Amino acid sequence: MNPALSALDALQEVDHAIARIEREFRALDSGAKEKDEYDRLRVAYDDAAQTLHAIERDRRDAELELSAVETKKQDHEKKLYSGSVRNPKELDAMQHEIEALGRQRSRLDGLILELMERGEEQSRVVSELHAEMEAARSAYEAKSQAYSAATRRLRTEMAKLQRMREERSAAVPPGPLKRYESIRAAKHGIGLARIEQGQCRACNTSLPKNTVLSVRDTDALLTCESCGRLLYLAPEGGEHPH
Ligand SMILES: [Zn+2]
Numbered sequence: 001m002n003p004a005l006s007a008l009d010a011l012q013e014v015d016h017a018i019a020r021i022e023r024e025f026r027a028l029d030s031g032a033k034e035k036d037e038y039d040r041l042r043v044a045y046d047d048a049a050q051t052l053h054a055i056e057r058d059r060r061d062a063e064l065e066l067s068a069v070e071t072k073k074q075d076h077e078k079k080l081y082s083g084s085v086r087n088p089k090e091l092d093a094m095q096h097e098i099e100a101l102g103r104q105r106s107r108l109d110g111l112i113l114e115l116m117e118r119g120e121e122q123s124r125v126v127s128e129l130h131a132e133m134e135a136a137r138s139a140y141e142a143k144s145q146a147y148s149a150a151t152r153r154l155r156t157e158m159a160k161l162q163r164m165r166e167e168r169s170a171a172v173p174p175g176p177l178k179r180y181e182s183i184r185a186a187k188h189g190i191g192l193a194r195i196e197q198g199q200c201r202a203c204n205t206s207l208p209k210n211t212v213l214s215v216r217d218t219d220a221l222l223t224c225e226s227c228g229r230l231l232y233l234a235p236e237g238g239e240h241p242h
Pocket residue numbers: 193200201202203204205224225226227228229
C-alpha cells in the first residue's frame with residue numbers, strides 16, 4: 001500500500017476532530033436572546049423611571065404653587081378683616097380675589113392628590129420593571145459567561161488540533177496531500193475512505209476485488225468509482241495505525 005495513505009488517514013482523523021469543534025462553535029449560544037430581553041427591559045425601566053420623575057416634579061411644583069396661593073389668600077383675608085379697606089368696590093374686588101384663590105387652592109389640592117396616586121402607581125411599575133430587568137441581566141450574564149468559557153475551551157482545543165494537523169500534513173507527500181485536499185473540498189470534508197469488507201466506508205458501495213488488491217499490494221492511489229474518494233485499506237483488525 002502507498003505509505004501516503006496511512007499518513008492521510010491520520011490526517012483525516014484530525015480533520016474530523018476539527019470539523020466537530022467547528023460544529024460545536026456554530027452551536028454555541030451567545031445569549032443574544034437574553035441580551036435582547038435585557039435591553040428591552042432596561043429601556044422600559046428607564047422610561048418608567050423618567051415618567052415617575054416627571055410626576056414627582058409636577059407634584060413638587062403643584063405643592064409650591066399651593067403654598068403661594070395659600071399665603072396670598074391669608075394675606076387678603078387678613079387685610080379684609082382688619083378693617084383697613086373701606087371702599088365697597090375695593091372690598092368687593094378683594095372678596096372676589098379671595099374666592100378665586102380658594103378655587104385655585106381646591107384645584108391644586110385635587111391635582112396634588114391625583115399626582116400622589118399616580119406617583120404611587122408608577123413607583124410600583126418602576127420597582128416591578130427593576131426586578132424584571134435584574135433577573136434578565138442575571139440570565140444574560142449566566143449565558144454570556146457559559147459562552148465565554150465554552151469559547152475558550154474550544155479555541156484551546158482548536159489550536160491543539162491545528163498544530164497536530166500541521167504535523168500530520170507535513171508527513172504526507174505533496175502530491176497525495178493535494179489530491180486529498182481537493183477531494184475533501186468537493187466531498188463534504190471527507191477526502192479518504194476506508195475499505196472495510198470489500199466496501200467503501202464513505203458510500204457503502206462494494207468495490208471490485210482487483211481495486212481492493214491494487215490498494216493493498218501496490219503504490220497506486222485509487223479512488224472509489226462511486227464517491228470519488230481516495231481508498232485506504234485499514235490494517236487487519238481495523239485498528240488505527242497510530
Ligand atoms: Zn465511495
